[in-house]
Amino acid sequence: MSNSFMVRYRAYALLIALLLSALPQLAAARAVRPRDADATRERVDINAGWRFSRFTTNPDSLSYSVLKNWVLPSANGFINGTKHQRPSGTPPGSNVRYVQGDFDDGAWEAVDLPHDWAAKGPFNAPGINGGMGRLPSNGIGWYRKTLTLAGRDLEKTLFLDVDGAMSYSAVWLNGNLVGGWPYGYNSFRLDLTPYAKEGGNQLAIRLENALDSSRWYPGAGIYRNVWLVKVNPVHVRQYGTYVTTPRVSAESATVNLAVEVDNTGSASQQV
Known part of the structure; x- marks a missing residue:
């Protein structure tokens, strides 16, 4: 059996092991997905x-x-x-x-x-x-x-x-x-x-x-x-996202992002 075959075999075995170990986390993420959907726009x-x-x-x-x-x-x-x-x-x-x-x-x-x-x-x-x-x-x-x-x-x-x-x-x-x-x-x-x-x-x-x-x-x-x-109730305002580039050169650029958030609820919220 060649060394290259053994390397590929071990790589495939490691990949399968990683996938199997991730299944519980994937199942848990799928289980909470409907709840996460409540937080989306x-x-x-x-x-x-x-x-x-x-x-x-x-x-x-x-x-x-x-x-x-x-x-x-x-x-x-x-x-x-x-x-x-x-x-x-x-x-x-x-x-x-x-x-x-x-x-x-x-x-x-x-x-x-x-x-x-x-x-x-x-x-x-x-x-x-x-x-x-x-x-x-x-x-x-x-x-x-x-x-x-x-x-x-x-x-x-x-x-x-x-x-x-x-x-x-x-x-x-x-x-x-x-x-x-x-x-x-x-x-x-x-x-x-x-x-x-x-x-x-x-x-x-x-x-x-x-x-x-x-x-x-x-x-x-x-x-x-x-x-x-x-x-x-706490959400990004319509037209509330602004991107500017105050400094731009051939080597680098500075990008500023400003976001306005509205709270239409009755209580203060930490954002």
Whole structure:
């Protein structure tokens, strides 16, 4: 038997022994994995399974001027300020039937996001001034979806991330006006936590586009992705990670990392 064969044999035997000795540790790690998953950030695609209806006349007596004071505080987290404060009292729209869990939306169109309600036409007939053959982007659009949450989800902070919706968005969860975003070309985030419950949660989003609101085709509907984000009360803030390189040379570089952490819980935490 050659020396090289003996060396390979011993190496394989050692590798097998190491793997066998590691099995208890691997089994233990696997056993605690579900618990470790509770500490992670979940970003869930909720694009599928929406109901949609478009109205060319106002079906709900709402408008941005009515909703504005409850929508603008949604920007505070984005601008890192407290310029806008949510008014006291009952927010508008709480009695609108489209935000209620018992409203039957079975006759509404079934859609998946991203969705542009005007893209399928028809084109408007051009006027005497020519125009650009506009698609029917005007009107009021309502979207509805049921979110199912487990009891463990209620221990998290829950955000709704909307990558793009045209325009003047207003969002309700379980009949409560959460907030909104007026501009159609920006993404936005809303905190669903105070309004969430175990089981089925009725999410409703209202959009409104004025007639001839743009010289180009502006888009219509929730035309980008929508996400449900679940994080622990102590979590890295959205857009809260900053990397800079204050000193760079051919030989070396200094990299600085700054991280902002939010605590949405009621108790102080050591980070």
